[in-house]
Amino acid sequence: MNRTAMRASQKDFEDAMNQVKLLKKDPGNEVKLKLYALYKQATEGTCNMPKPGVFDLINKAKWDAWNALGSLPKEAARQNYVDLVSSLSPSLESSSQVEPGTDRKSTGFETLVVTSEDGITKIMFNRPTRKNAINTEMYHEIMHALKAASKDDSIITVLTGNGDYYSSGNDLTNFTDIPPGGVEEKVKNSAILLREFVGCFIDFPKPLIAVVNGPAVGISVTLLGLFDAVYASDRATFHTPFSHLGQSPEGCSSYTFPKIMSPAKATEMLIFGKKLTAGEACAQGLVTEVFPESTFQKEVWTRLKAFAKLPPNAVRISKEVIRKREREKLHAVNAEECSVLQGRWLSDECTNAVVNFLSRKSKL
Numbered sequence: 252m253n254r255t256a257m258r259a260s261q262k263d264f265e266d267a268m269n270q271v272k273l274l275k276k277d278p279g280n281e282v283k284l285k286l287y288a289l290y291k292q293a294t295e296g297t298c299n300m301p302k303p304g305v306f307d308l309i310n311k312a313k314w315d316a317w318n319a320l321g322s323l324p325k326e327a328a329r330q331n332y333v334d335l336v337s338s339l340s341p342s343l344e345s346s347s348q349v350e351p352g353t354d355r356k357s358t359g360f361e362t363l364v365v366t367s368e369d370g371i372t373k374i375m376f377n378r379p380t381r382k383n384a385i386n387t388e389m390y391h392e393i394m395h396a397l398k399a400a401s402k403d404d405s406i407i408t409v410l411t412g413n414g415d416y417y418s419s420g421n422d423l424t425n426f427t428d429i430p431p432g433g434v435e436e437k438v439k440n441s442a443i444l445l446r447e448f449v450g451c452f453i454d455f456p457k458p459l460i461a462v463v464n465g466p467a468v469g470i471s472v473t474l475l476g477l478f479d480a481v482y483a484s485d486r487a488t489f490h491t492p493f494s495h496l497g498q499s500p501e502g503c504s505s506y507t508f509p510k511i512m513s514p515a516k517a518t519e520m521l522i523f524g525k526k527l528t529a530g531e532a533c534a535q536g537l538v539t540e541v542f543p544e545s546t547f548q549k550e551v552w553t554r555l556k557a558f559a560k561l562p563p564n565a566v567r568i569s570k571e572v573i574r575k576r577e578r579e580k581l582h583a584v585n586a587e588e589c590s591v592l593q594g595r596w597l598s599d600e601c602t603n604a605v606v607n608f609l610s611r612k613s614k615l
């Protein structure tokens with residue numbers, strides 16, 4: 252069958268939507284407008300929205316692109332969308348072989364499930380049997396997912412965990428994979444990776460929201476200081492046992508935690524490894540609100556869906572106004588923390604703690 256005779260199925264269409272998020276290169280505004288218009292036409296039909304005001308430049312450009320499609324049938328719009336995405340990404344054909352039951356999920360991630368719906372991109376840590384510990388692949392995939400989310404149509408981005416944990420932090424087996432260049436090379440590359448990883452959170456342009464479904468450890472806690480809101484189940488705990496692990500604070504927590512919760516309270520967490528309950532973390536300002544486990548998911552997602560209906564430009568611009576003064580400072584803190592950690596990772600204190608965990612002699 253030639254392409255014009257083909258009719259893209261709903262699944263082809265959804266695969267193409269996911270593929271757009273994985274594009275390595277920004278396709279540019281013109282193509283993005285075309286994609287937007289075809290998507291709206293394929294899902295809602297002829298443009299039925301009131302024309303935005305002249306000063307609402309972005310929404311007016313979107314409206315114009317959609318309206319220009321006139322009464323193009325939904326099926327044709329769906330096919331044109333799939334064809335356009337396929338022309339942007341030669342790998343679309345092969346990646347359309349997603350497993351059954353993965354509709355609406357993005358493909359290509361090993362350690363995450365990424366979905367985008369109702370104006371919300373959800374990035375879910377997906378290593379539940381390892382308590383969502385963050386291995387090297389997951390650091391890379393989170394960065395990739397955040398970069399895609401910063402450019403997609405969503406209004407807010409949510410991080411959450413699959414299973415009983417939010418995340419147990421850095422996967423301690425990351426310490427065992429030593430390259431031919433030796434431990435010094437490993438430490439240097441890990442510091443570069445960590446700096447880039449935390450940098451993605453510092454620079455993220457849309458509201459970033461953590462839905463903390465269970466215990467959180469290490470870097471998954473420290474990063475919360477860079478989020479715009481943190482909603483927690485009353486089952487969640489917050490633990491940063493850096494001294495116990497012979498390590499030192501990261502994720503800009505050496506700067507954000509004393510500001511959020513006072514220097515003395517930050518000391519208890521970051522130096523003495525005090526584990527906070529969700530209620531305590533909320534009282535200290537690290538958590539925005541705590542919900543009973545029985546109603547957590549329902550209440551939080553209802554609230555997030557309402558946030559995602561707010562005018563996108565106002566939301567994005569407000570985040571920029573709130574965050575921009577601190578950005579340079581946060582990058583400097585991040586660089587310093589990573590540099591200090593390089594020394595820690597080479598220390599006997601750190602080596603012993605990791606060996607004890609991996610040989611099952613210790614747990615938090």
Ligand SMILES: CCCCCCCCCCC/C=C/C(=O)SCCNC(=O)CCNC(=O)[C@H](O)C(C)(C)COP(=O)(O)OP(=O)(O)OC[C@H]1O[C@@H](n2cnc3c(N)ncnc32)[C@H](O)[C@@H]1OP(=O)(O)O
Pocket residue numbers: 380381382384385419420421422423424425426437438441445468469470471492493496498501596608613614615
């Ligand atoms: C040379 C330098 C390279 C460094 C590369 C670094 C890159 C950036 C680093 C950024 C700095 C980050 C710092 C941190 O995040 S510090 C926090 C690290 N996390 C921990 O120390 C947690 C360790 N885990 C535990 O103590 C327990 O597992 C836990 C209390 C979380 C849960 O206990 P529970 O009894 O409920 O469950 P299990 O222990 O049976 O867990 C199930 C299996 O999952 C494995 N697991 C869990 N967490 C981790 C982890 N963080 N790393 C590796 N593996 C983990 C656990 O071992 C179980 O596996 P098995 O079934 O095989 O036993």
